Amino acid sequence: MGLLLSACAxxxxxxxxxxxxxxxxxxxxxxxxxxxxxxxxxxxPGEPKAVIVAVHGMNxxxxxxxxxxxxxxxxxxxxxxxxQRGFGQAPHPGWWSSTETMAADLRVAAHLLQxxxxxxxxxxxxxxxxxxxxxxxxxxxxxxxxKGVILSAPAVWGRSSMGLFQRAVLWxxxxxxxxWTLTGRGLKIQPSDNIEMLRALSxxxxxxxxxxxxxxxxxxxxxxxxxxxxxxxxxxxxLLYGARDEIIPPEPTWAAVAxxxxxxxxxxxxLYAGGWHMLLRDLQAQVVIDDIAAWIADRSAPLPSGAxxxxxxxxxTLASETR
Numbered sequence: 436m437g438l439l440l441s442a443c444a445x446x447x448x449x450x451x452x453x454x455x456x457x458x459x460x461x462x463x464x465x466x467x468x469x470x471x472x473x474x475x476x477x478x479x480p481g482e483p484k485a486v487i488v489a490v491h492g493m494n495x496x497x498x499x500x501x502x503x504x505x506x507x508x509x510x511x512x513x514x515x516x517x518x519q520r521g522f523g524q525a526p527h528p529g530w531w532s533s534t535e536t537m538a539a540d541l542r543v544a545a546h547l548l549q550x551x552x553x554x555x556x557x558x559x560x561x562x563x564x565x566x567x568x569x570x571x572x573x574x575x576x577x578x579x580x581x582k583g584v585i586l587s588a589p590a591v592w593g594r595s596s597m598g599l600f601q602r603a604v605l606w607x608x609x610x611x612x613x614x615w616t617l618t619g620r621g622l623k624i625q626p627s628d629n630i631e632m633l634r635a636l637s638x639x640x641x642x643x644x645x646x647x648x649x650x651x652x653x654x655x656x657x658x659x660x661x662x663x664x665x666x667x668x669x670x671x672x673x674l675l676y677g678a679r680d681e682i683i684p685p686e687p688t689w690a691a692v693a694x695x696x697x698x699x700x701x702x703x704x705x706l707y708a709g710g711w712h713m714l715l716r717d718l719q720a721q722v723v724i725d726d727i728a729a730w731i732a733d734r735s736a737p738l739p740s741g742a743x744x745x746x747x748x749x750x751x752t753l754a755s756e757t758r
Contacts, residue, residue: 444613444614445609445613445614445649445652446530446613446614446649447530447531447532447533447649447653448520448521448526448527448530448531448532449532449533449535449536450466450467450468450470450520450532450533450536450539450540451468451469451470452468453467453468454467454468454469455467455469457543457546457547458547459474459547459548459550459551460474461474462474462475463517464517464540464543464544464547466540466543467543470520470525470526470540471525471526472517472518472519472520472525472540472544473496473497473517473518473523473524473525474497474515474516474517474518475497475498475500475501475504475515475516475517476504476513476514476515476516477500477501477504477505477507477508477513477514477515478508478513479508479509479510479511479512479513481511483508483511483512483513483552483555484511484512484555485511485512485513485555485556485557485558485731486512486513486514486515486548486549486552486555486556486557486558487507487512487513487514487515487557487558487559487560487585487731488515488516488517488541488544488545488548488557488558488559488560488581489503489504489514489515489516489559489560489561489562489565490516490517490519490541490559490560490561490562490564490565490566490568490569491516491518491519491522491523491562491564491565492562492563492564492565492590493563493564493590493646493654494522494642494643494644494646495522495523495562495636495642496518496519496522496523496524496525496641496642497516497517497518497523498516498523498639498641499516499562499715499716500514500516500560500562500715502715502716502720503560503715503716503720503724503727504516506720506721506724507724507727507728510728512728512731513552513555514560515544515548517540517544519532519537519540519565519568520532520536520537520540521650522643523641524641528641528643529643529645529646529647529650530647530650531647531649531650531652531653531654532653533653534568534571534653534656534657534660537568537571537657538568538571538572538575539572541559541568541569541572541578542572542576542578545557545559545572545578545580545581546578546580549580556582556731557580557581557582558581558582558583558584558585558731559572559573559581559583559584559585560584560585560587560727561584561585561586561587561589562587562588562713562715563587563588563589563590563682563683563712564590564654564657566586566587566588566589566590566591566661567589567590567591567657567658567660567661568657569584569586569589570584570586570589570591570660570661570664570665570668571657571660571661571664573668573669573670574664574667574668574669575664577669577670581670582670582671583670583671583672583673583701583731583734584668584670584671584672584673585672585673585675585727585730586672586673586674586675587675587714587715587723588675588676588677588680588682588683588688588712588713588714589661589674589683589688589691590654590657590658590661590683591658591661591662591665591683591687591688591690591691592658592662592683592684592687592688593655593658593659593660593661593662593663593687594655594658594659595659595662596662596684596686596687596690605648605651605652605655608648609648609649609651609652612648613647613648613649613652614647614648614649615647615648616645616646616647616648617645617646617647617648617651618644618645618646619646624681624682625681625711626681626682626711626712626713627711627712627713627716627717628679628709628711628717628718629713629716629717629718629720632713632716661691662687662690662691665691665694665695666694666695666696667696668695668696668702669696669697670701671697671701671702671734672695672697672701672702672703673702673703673704673705673726673727673730673734674691674692674695674702674703674704674705675704675705675707675710675714675723675726675727675742676688676692676704676705676706676707676710676714676746677706677707677709677710677711677712677714677717678706678707678708678709678710679709679710679711680710680711680712681711681712682712683712689749689750689753692704692746692750693750693753693754699747701734703743703746704743704746704747704750705723705726705738705740705742705743705745705746706742706745706746706749707719707722707723707740707742707745708745710723722740722742723740723742725739725740726738726739726740726742
């Protein structure tokens with residue numbers, strides 16, 4: 436009976452009322468409601484020339500940026516990543532908070548980390564779900580500290596881009612059994628060509644393997660918001676996408692790219708022919724990392740890999756097909 440009741444009860448854990456000032460500790464961001472968000476940092480051996488706040492994807496946590504953090508630190512860029520609420524070792528793992536809470540936490544992180552690195556340019560790097568959070572934080576009350584956003588396969592796959600069957604299943608399951616969990620087994624979806632990395636994720640106890648239906652519902656709400664708000668993104672942006680991505684479909688991704696208000700000026704896209712969803716952990720991750728570092732150094736220069744030219748070609752092809 437208890438199991439049935441839990442399956443019928445939707446629950447979220449958004450931020451509570453402020454009880455203190457937000458603070459930065461050596462290994463955590465402490466939000467104003469007292470929530471402690473574990474923090475990992477990768478620092479250059481000398482004085483950094485830029486700072487990145489990294490926001491992880493669905494069911495992952497800050498350790499997702501271990502490889503890219505070390506690689507960018509070697510290039511003189513400090514990287515800080517935190518566990519978002521509901522993930523990793525943050526409060527209420529496995530339970531959704533809210534779009535507004537996740538965006539607010541990112542703004543707090545940006546403010547506190549800028550204070551740790553005064554005078555340095557600060558960027559947000561969002562992967563998948565984290566990319567959607569970055570869009571929401573940047574569009575609604577954008578943090579003044581942030582000089583640009585880097586969106587790696589951002590989750591912009593909202594309901595308007597889903598099929599009727601997918602929308603109906605989500606609607607029905609959320610109302611009937613929001614507490615049920617889904618594993619994704621049997622879907623035959625590959626997120627990366629880095630098989631060793633994927634096996635390590637399957638063994639990591641902090642990576643969530645079973646997702647509540649109400650958490651999926653919250654994730655889709657976030658994707659709805661990011662899809663709708665992408666055309667309102669004013670900050671400089673670099674959007675990264677892999678041609679072999681099996682998680683976020685190409686149609687909503689390229690629609691979001693085409694809708695960017697400053698595309699071709701302070702905003703650009705990069706397309707990696709051999710890239711999968713986990714671009715920053717694929718076997719060709721170093722190519723993507725080099726592009727990120729180059730863009731931070733000079734946002735007007737062509738990317739070393741040529742992935743920006745590939746994206747421009749893709750956009751031109753799509754535009755000709757719709758004429």
